[in-house]
Amino acid sequence: MTASPLPVEPFDLVIFGGTGDLAVRKLLPALYHRYVDGQIPETSRVIGIAREGLDDEGYRAHARKALQENGGDKSKVDDFLKLVHYRSLDARKDEGWDDFAALIGGQPDHVRVFYLSTSPDLFVDICNRLGAYELNKGKARVVLEKPIGRDLKSANQINDAVGRVFDESQTFRIDHYLGKETVQNLLALRFGNILFEPLWNAEHIDHVQITVAETLGVGQRAGYYDHAGALRDMVQNHILQLLCMVAMEPPSSLSPDAVRDEKLKVLRSLKPIDESNSAQLTVRGQYRAGAAEGQSVPGYLDELKDHKSHTETFVAVKAEIANWRWAGVPFYLRTGKRLPERVSEIVVVFKPVPHSIFDPSAGVLAQNRLVLRLQPDENIKLWVTIKHPGPGGLRLRHVSLDMSFAEAFGVQQPDAYERLILDVVRGNPTLFMRRDEVEAAWHWADPILGAWADSGEAPRPYTSGTWGPSAAVALIERDGRTWNEDSE
Ligand code: NAP
16 A cells, blocks of 8 residues: 655646646646646646636636646546636736736745746846745755856856845756656665665676657757757756766765755766767757658758757767766767657666676677666666576576566656655655756867867767667777667
């Protein structure tokens, strides 16, 4: 039997960008699921904000459609929607803010969460107005969606401006990868067992791979994406955060700063990649026309309608962490659009046994691998060598032990946003990025972007539906290793 989750205290959650894709597809469903599980008190309120001239009922109709399409039960959706309100506001204009401030100010004892699910260029305006109306006081918190800037300088500008209104302890920079069950499970596996930690170092780990692959292209988001690219969109935030969870030293506790201090040390230990070595350690790609899920699809430049763009839709990086634990262990990172499969995974590949006692006819002695799958389904598998059962002699087989146990416990995997939104209400920032982490990540990423820009070279083309440019395969194969290909 599973224990019922504990309710949080009553809150007002304001979603700036309440009609946007993220709010409708992720945030409202996450809140609905936590409501159905009894974690959200009935006196809480969810207030959507956007410029569109809707009233409460208009917004609820919008939300009802999305929630029911998402499998929500009609009567429970209707109950949840009693908590949902809407205000039409332009974040850049004064009109409507008095009314909004009165609405929020009416519940001074509530936790107030301001979720900025808008383009980052509105963050400063929104925070300044929240400050002017003193809505930043008491139990107020602000949630910042990625991207936080496009380089260290612009990230600092945003963080400085937000920091003038909200303390660091009130600021929650969300990276939804950290809210995934598998990432929590990585902490439990590493620090809740004696088995792994003694092996978790350069002596026993050969290398680590982190892949975030998407089958989709940029589609309607080409305009936004062209200013970002794969390194800014995926590597600087999500992939580096996953790398930190794999590589950090055991924190002294799970307190927010203990965990984030250890992650910061990893980010600061990343070996610099700049114009002197980026050609050896990074591969940039851009997709051309090809096929995705059996359909022919256009190339990036055709979608963008600009044939000069050098923005990368694929990147592979060989990263290294310069400290005692990880010296000499490569972390191969790759992400891309229009790849053959949608998959996000961390693969920890252990070293081979030092000496084989088996006859070659017994089969290949494969290396142990721990595969943490974050998408499309979350699971953890440990690959081990066993003897093939039966009397047919000693034949070796490589099999995977399923270590995720969600089915065994009869638990449905919650979406990462469900956990993270309630952590914000509880005021627990453990799974959110501290300002110095964001800065350290940009400090590593900026010279790579600079080296690419200075080279003047275009990204390497790859056909949609393939695993990126052949140079990305060469990046790992010239070290005598291969990208993980088990799709189990
Ligand atoms: P979106 O669909 O374009 O939605 C933007 C929202 O902001 C809309 O509700 C829009 O409504 C509102 N808005 C725009 N200008 C405004 C203004 N001046 N005042 C008040 N509201 C305004 O964007 P999204 O995809 O939801 O993304 C939101 C943010 O989350 C972005 O920073 C994005 O990078 C980030 N993010 C998104 C996803 C995702 O899966 N979508 C994932 C990770 C991060 P009106 O036009 O009616 O004002």
